[in-house]
Amino acid sequence: MSPMPRVLLSEWTKIRTVRATLWTLVSALLVTVVLGVLISVLLNNTFDDLSREDRATFDPTFISFSGTQLGQLAMIAFGILVVANEYSTGMIRSSLSAVPVRGQLLAAKLAVATALALAVGMVTSFASFLLGQLALGDHRTDLSEPGVLRAVFGTGLYMGLIALFAMGLTWVLRSPLLSFGVQIPFFFMISNILANVPATEKIGQYLPDQAGSRAMAVVDTGDWPYGPWTGLLIMLAWVAAAVLAGWLVLRHRDA
């Protein structure tokens, strides 16, 4: 087994030297921030049209993170590309020849890619919040309010974890086409439908993205049966399951 720092350095080189992968991170940041600001501007202008109930539970922090709905797809794309590119290009054969202990290759790749996704996620989260609050004008909040800093960190964590979830699942699915075909529709539509249709709401709320997004909210609207940290823990359990499944597949299948 090669020493871990070498393998981490190698994975860092791999990530930073493929432009397409890096663009997904840039677009995750831009899409999330721009969309968050637009929705914040929109709500600021139409605040008076909201129902009394909506005004009472108005959550300026959560509103500024509205862009994550779309921006997370770019994060998922990043997670998929980092792993699936190894298979679609055949690079996996070079990678496993250099690092034949499969768990080590997986751990190093996930560590480096997740660290990068978390860093971009945090920047995205703070930028979304700060610019979103500017756009919200009189309805804004700030970091010193209770729960707000926790929600901003929670959103950064969410962005990193969703990428890690995608990586774990992609080690199982391998093909980029299959990975995109399964994950993008799921996170873009299916999960939202399941969480918002009354019949499936109870299950839908425990899906990874729905549970994780609980951490983005400051105001408890009473819609969630659990708190922000529990939400993140539920998401973390999903992520752990995805990574474990990926590791089992990588360990046993031929490359």
Next chain:
Amino acid sequence: MIELSGVTKRYGLKTAVRELTCVIRPGLVTGFLGPNGAGKSTTMRMILGLDRPTAGRALVEGRPYALLRDPLTVVGALLEARSVHPGRTAYHHLLCLAQSNGIPRRRVGEVLDLVGLGAVGARRPKGFSLGMGQRLGIASALLGDPRILIFDEPVNGLDPEGIHWVRNLIRRLASEGRTVFVSSHLMSEMALTADHLIVIGQGQLLADTSMAGFIEENARSYTRVRSPDREKLLDALSHAGLDAAPSGAPGAEGAWELEGDRTAVVGELAAERRLVLHELGHHRASLEEAFMRLTSQSVEYQAHVGAEEG
């Protein structure tokens, strides 16, 4: 040294490699010969730990590949299938491999120069020709200056100059005392580079012999003679103590064959007895023929026309 003992690989009902046992020794070029689909690439992937054998073991320097520390400094491999990200420059491709095995950065530039890609290190392989891609693969095999080299069909896609270069490289690596294991489906290619031959067909070992031994055994040398005065010629030959047998070769009906080069003796005998000869010549069965004969039972995708004629 590479040791295979009883290595078997099954995919569902299909057996790609069946109980393959052999040793690939240092200081020699060992040719791994077999028709397409014989299991050569699968065997090489099992040596590298990419595919897991269904049964048996493949050891490199006495250990399974996965237990080697910094494996690229022990084994360098060029696989047949592409194994490069087309969007990462040649330099960075080699750099990330080097870093994982503690190989110094300057070695990347060295191997790029060595394979003649020094000028295109900053380019992405998606614009590379087949030959350049092959050179990049060879560069990554040489990266760790390994004692063992595995090349799967290394001359595929190369121009004549490139083929010449690869042959010389392979010979040189073996002469430096390294273990060199090269696969090919072309006997003629092996005849030029290999010292030792391992022949497989449908995943089974057909021959494990020195190249010289293979030639001796399979590339029979014989004299062919044809005469309208067949009876008189045969009498003359048997008087002189020469054994002749009817030729079985296609297109040589009515001709007779004698072992070895006897053209001088036969020609003199015929002149002495004033016999007309229509043909007299020394022949050597081609290695390609010998290889085809050896593997004809085991060719998976045989053209039907060829099969009927053969």
